[in-house]
Amino acid sequence: MELPAEKRQRSDDASKPSALAAPVSINAWYLTPEFTTPFREAFTSPQLTTTYTSSSGPNATGTIVAEPFHTAKLTNILPGEFLQGLKTELQTLNWHERSNDLYTFLQTDDLALNPLPHIKGLRDYLASDEFVGLMETLTGTQLARGHLDIAAQRYRKGGHLLCHDDDVHRGKMARRIAYILYLVDEAWSEEDGGALALYANDEAGQPREVVARLVPEAGSLGFFLTGLVSYHTVEEITVSDPLRERWSVTGWFYGPTGADTPDHPPLAPVLPAVGPLDGAGALEEWVCADYLAEGAQGRICELFAEQSSVQLKGFLRPDVYARLMAEDPWAAAAELRGPPHLRRYLEAQPTSCSPTLAGLMAFLRSPAFAELLTKLAGVEPVAASQQLRRFEKGHYTLIHDEAPEPPGLDVTLSLQPAEREWDDKWGGATHYIADKDELLRIAPDANSLSLVLRDEGTLRFVKYLNHMAPEPRQEVAMVFAIAPDDSDSDEEEEEEEE
Structure with missing residues (x-):
């Protein structure tokens, strides 16, 4: 489900219809015992997918998907003329582009106070005693009157909403x-x-894999019970015609919280365990000579001190990078990493990689490479985590409050197969944010090493790689733990003495 729209001050007495609202008439069959009685019995029971079809009047079907959690769809629920008027009014509104780690779509403001007749008519009816009562009857769930969220979304080609x-x-x-x-x-x-x-x-209560889908259907209403088991996603829009969009009006009905509301199950650590810098290798064997010159290292360190980040193109020696690509870094078996409400990508182990790649990963864990990082970034690495990652179409990482990444020096060596200017519309870039403001965006780039000093207040994610991307994103991703700055400790001691 989409996230809530930005709200303006409003009264929640939305069950009182407005005199300006367009009249709304639900398909009458959905209000009859012929439909509501068997539907409720099925929805509140652990049954398989079930469909009920009207025997008279306007064609309508009610479908229940029982697994993995109770979800339903009612077709032909409102008159086509009303829905066309609703969409025409929605087209006149201001739409805001929403894009972060979790989603990409366009959204309206909260529609609760919108005075346009069809929008107001829909809001009034959804919040009415008749419709709220119908939802209670069909689902066996107690709902509160006067509490309803409502907004509209448009998903363009490549738009999506990930697992939550x-x-x-x-x-x-x-x-x-x-x-x-x-x-x-x-x-x-x-x-x-x-x-x-x-x-x-x-x-463990974590989402595992998609086992059921409801395809959007014009004029239908989908709904489901929310809770700790209701993990779902809006799959990426893959239309060939970019002018076609997935339009919807969405929101939530509210009810009282239970006396004993369980907590979300704990998440596994995001990064592999931090290990010692015990790899081997000589700088001259791997690194382009341009980055080994003392003058160049000094200039890079000055730039890093100003920006807390730097991207070093052509980092590996050209002959080494050519050999690395020729050996196919991803010939080894890889494991899909999850859970999907946190991440989705492939990870391979150094022991199963090609000889050149295995040697490179050992070098990146070596004291020699750590010493080079000190000269380039002015910090002292003392330990590191390391992953060989491949992001294929549909892969991503998400920011999660229960799985924060420890601060440190992010070091990412991009292993793209060819030099290509990466298009932002493909996704796949690493985004750094603080207080919802984007600080930095780094796109995949062949044979490029990025260094980013990430403190406690800075978060990062890899944006969803969509179906338009011409190739996967592949890399060696590392986070180096940094030795504490002695000058900071001295300042803290002086402050304590004062």
């Missing part, structure tokens, strides 16, 4: 039901992307 669970609490209220009113065109199909994909959980 919508489990959000606000005081004594929590999200209980997420809903999506689809406003896609009639021709939208599974090949166009944008499906609501549902994750099964492992024994």
Whole structure:
């Protein structure tokens, strides 16, 4: 489900219809016992996917997906004329581009106070006793009146929303039901992307893999119960025509929190264990001679002191890099890393790599390389973690409060197969942020070494690599633990003495 839109001050007495609202008439069959009784019985029971179809009146179907968590879709729920008027009004609004580690889409402001008749009519009806009562009846879930989030989203080609669970609490209220009113065109199909994909959980309560999908369908309403098991994603939009977009109106119904609300299960560490600098290798054997000259090292160190980052192009000797690529760094078997609400990429072990790559990874853990980093960055590395990573289409890393990365010197050697100017629309860049402001963005670049000093307040993520990317992102990624600065310790001691 999409994240909430920016809100303006409002009254939550939204159940009172506005005189200016366009009239809304739900498909009457969805209100009859012929539908509600068997649907509720199935939705509240551990049954397999079930579909109910109206026997008279406007064509309508109600589908329940029981696994991995209860999700449903009601087709032809509102009149086509009303939905066309709604979409026409939405087209006139200001749309804000939303893009971070988790998602990329366009979104409106909160629609609760929007006075346009179809938008207001939809809001009034969704918050009405009739519809909230219907949601309670169909799901067996207690909901609160006067608490409803509503906004609209547009997903363009490459747009997505990655794995998350919508489990959000606000005081004594929590999200209980997420809903999506689809406003896609009639021709939208599974090949166009944008499906609501549902994750099964492992024994530890972490999302594992997608096991069910609901494809967007014009004029249908999807909804599901939110909580610790409701991990889901909006899959990437893969339309061939960039003018086609996935439109929807989304939000949540709220209800009282339970007396004993469980916590999210703990996450495994993001990085492999930090190890000693015990590798071997000589600088002249691996590093381009330009970076071994004392004058060049001094200039790089000055630049790093000013910016806390530097990117060194052509870092490895050309003959070494050519040999590395010829041996195919990814011939070795790799393991997919997760869980998907934290990361998705392939990792290979040095012991299974080509001889040149295995030697390179040992060199990058050597005291000789650490000494070079001291000359280039002015810091003293004392230990390091190391990963050989490959990001294919659909791979990414996410920022997660429960899995913070330790601060240190990020050292990333890009192993792209060829020199290519990386296009930001492909994703795949590393983004550094602090207080939601982007500080730095580093794109993959063949034979390039990036150094970034990351403190406690700086976070990073690798943006989702979408289907338009011409090649994977592959790299040796390291984080070096830094020896404490003696001058800082002396200053702290002086302050304590004073």
